[in-house]
């Protein structure tokens with residue numbers, strides 16, 4: 312956890328593009344100082360003809376979003392928050408499971424940069440040191456036989472005390488699990504490069520291609536968890552895996568249940 316006593320490196324599209332190298336033409340990176348939400352902006356721009364590969368990274372999100380109207384909190388200089396708009400080629404399997412595959416791409420990047428103990432929590436959290444290090448929000452669009460997605464990612468590079476206290480859950484930051492806090496520009500380029508590889512593979516094989524890798528980082532394999540949904544009884548069971556659609560497989564007293572993401576939250580039964 313860090314207090315705000317450092318000079319921070321500005322997000323800079325030119326630095327990100329230079330780090331992307333040969334992959335730079337696959338993306339169009341915009342850096343904004345302030346916006347409501349990078350995902351909201353891209354969802355607005357997509358129907359106006361934004362190219363696939365459009366990226367918005369922003370220093371200050373005034374209304375960063377998580378799932379189901381929840382907030383994603385960030386601090387200028389200490390967080391990396393960005394979104395990517397991606398149109399998939401015809402024939403891509405359904406985008407179910409995409410947010411889990413994004414988790415694999417982010418984990419790969421962090422590990423390549425020396426991060427230790429990165430774990431994934433179904434369906435869309437990145438954990439480290441038992442805290443939430445990052446969040447993923449995938450919003451999909453279909454029409455005219457094609458599929459597209461806005462992929463929003465928030466990562467805590469450092470965690471100022473004010474954010475740690477405001478999130479209300481155990482949070483974690485990269486500077487605690489890496490030899491040194493990474494350059495946010497290089498981190499953004501690294502995540503985009505891994506996303507490009509993952510999205511290509513996803514277009515061919517869907518989430519099925521990532522199941523084993525996702526499970527190898529699953530925080531709760533074999534553990535008993537509780538699935539909470541608004542207005543419904545919690546479902547308790549043992550985590551048995553995930554399927555090709557990214558559904559959680561839960562061994563319950565009433566047999567194996569498939570839990571699809573969207574409206575549910577996972578909690579450990581015995582924290």
Ligand code: ATP
Nearest residue numbers: 377378381382383384443446447478480482576577
């Ligand atoms: P869960 O599955 O645990 O119920 P969620 O997937 O619904 O969570 P997300 O959409 O991933 O939640 O993210 C929003 C939540 O993340 C917030 O409600 C808050 O608890 C937490 N949060 C917000 N900002 C941060 C942050 N910077 N670091 C860690 N956690 C955060």
